[in-house]
Amino acid sequence: MAAAPDPGGVAAVPVPDTLADAVLARARGLDEPALAVARAGAVIGRSFELDLLGAVSGLPTDAVDHALRRLQERYLVQPSPDQSGFDFRHALIRDALYGDAFVSAHFDNGAALAAYQQAHRLLTGAGAGLEAAAVVGRWCAVAHLLGEDLATRARRLEAALASLPAGEETRAVRAELLSGLAAAYMLDRQLDASIGYGERSLALAPADGDDPASLNTAATLGSVLVFAAAWTRAGRCWSRRWAGPSSGGWRPRRPGPTG
Numbered sequence: 001m002a003a004a005p006d007p008g009g010v011a012a013v014p015v016p017d018t019l020a021d022a023v024l025a026r027a028r029g030l031d032e033p034a035l036a037v038a039r040a041g042a043v044i045g046r047s048f049e050l051d052l053l054g055a056v057s058g059l060p061t062d063a064v065d066h067a068l069r070r071l072q073e074r075y076l077v078q079p080s081p082d083q084s085g086f087d088f089r090h091a092l093i094r095d096a097l098y099g100d101a102f103v104s105a106h107f108d109n110g111a112a113l114a115a116y117q118q119a120h121r122l123l124t125g126a127g128a129g130l131e132a133a134a135v136v137g138r139w140c141a142v143a144h145l146l147g148e149d150l151a152t153r154a155r156r157l158e159a160a161l162a163s164l165p166a167g168e169e170t171r172a173v174r175a176e177l178l179s180g181l182a183a184a185y186m187l188d189r190q191l192d193a194s195i196g197y198g199e200r201s202l203a204l205a206p207a208d209g210d211d212p213a214s215l216n217t218a219a220t221l222g223s224v225l226v227f228a229a230a231w232t233r234a235g236r237c238w239s240r241r242w243a244g245p246s247s248g249g250w251r252p253r254r255p256g257p258t259g
Contacts, residue, residue, distance in 0.1 A: 023092070023096040024096055024100055026076065027097065027100070030067075030071075030074070031070070033066060034067040036057050037057050037064055037068065038067070038076060038077075038097050039100065040053055040057035041053055041077065041088070041094075042088070042095075042097035042098035042100075043098060045094070046088055046091055046094050047080055047085060047086070047088075048085055048086060049084055049226065050085060050086075051226065052223060052226050053085075053086075071086075075089060076088065076089060076093055077089065109142050109145045109146055110146065112142045113139070113143060113146060116135055116138055116139035116142060119132075119135050120139060129163055129164075130169070130170060132160075132163075133161075133170075133173050133177065134176065136156055136160040136180070137157070137179065137180035139156070140153040140156055140157055140180055144184065144187060150185070150187070153184050154181060157177050157181050157184065158181070160177050161174060172204075172211065172213065174204055175211075175214070175217075176212075178200045178201035178213075178217075179197075179198070179201040179214075179216050182197040182217055182220045182224075183220045185197060186220050186223060186224050191224050194220065194224045198217045198220055201213060201217045202221075205217075
């Protein structure tokens, strides 16, 4: 930071060099939930709605409400004109917080990527094809955070799917890989493809639907349906994600053969 001139002899006051520095200086005083919500909103975009914000941040409703109050107090966000959600007060505020979220996660994600790649190599070399395929979904999720393009991630996931033999013992891993494809296409805003892969994943779910792949896919489909403005169906997906299968939430139509 540069120092402002002080003709009166008082100690110089630090002045941020850029707007991004000023935004981050203001954000440093936030508690962890408020900072997490700010970063989650920045990942979503200039504007964000409460349900999607809760899904991305992973925080309960009361924590999100508290965080939004803190963000408004610091003039970082404001209610959207139609009161359906919130907007960052300026695109540059969103950009600064997005960059902060990326940098703070980058080094941990880099270590995770190397670990998943090494695990995949070792498992493949040991002839443990099913276990190697099970690593691919998490590998691709981290690779996305580090900027890998959709085509590369989709090819890797499809190749892992193709490597699995038919049989009940591969069902759970197949569901995880399809869930990863649903998430990948959601992030690229290819909504129809995301829904297709998501429904194929859920068709492989156990009867209670209480496995990680099913819950992750339900969260993905809820987000996709928000983008598609299918509000009622999206709410049912998230009810299933947050309340568990006992809530009697949305179940997809069962398509034909999957794989």
